[in-house]
Amino acid sequence: PSRYEGNARVLAEAGGAGTPSVTTDVSGAHDTVLEGETGAIVPVERPDLFAERALALLERADELSEMGERA
Numbered sequence: 001p002s003r004y005e006g007n008a009r010v011l012a013e014a015g016g017a018g019t020p021s022v023t024t025d026v027s028g029a030h031d032t033v034l035e036g037e038t039g040a041i042v043p044v045e046r047p048d049l050f051a052e053r054a055l056a057l058l059e060r061a062d063e064l065s066e067m068g069e070r071a
Contacts, residue, residue: 001042001050002026011039015071020064022054038071 001024002008011032014021021039023029024046033039040053057064 020067
């Protein structure tokens, strides 16, 4: 997870590949990831929450797949 991004292009690339993203709240995150729809956005400096959200998605393959399609 990043603390700073000029423009998080990797988020758009992941969405284009049908992969949801878990990202920190950096520049470009809200322009690319729709919270709960195409991924998750967590506060910077919260690796515990980042891991929690990533694991929650991985544990629910059906939701992961649906988010990827929306991305």
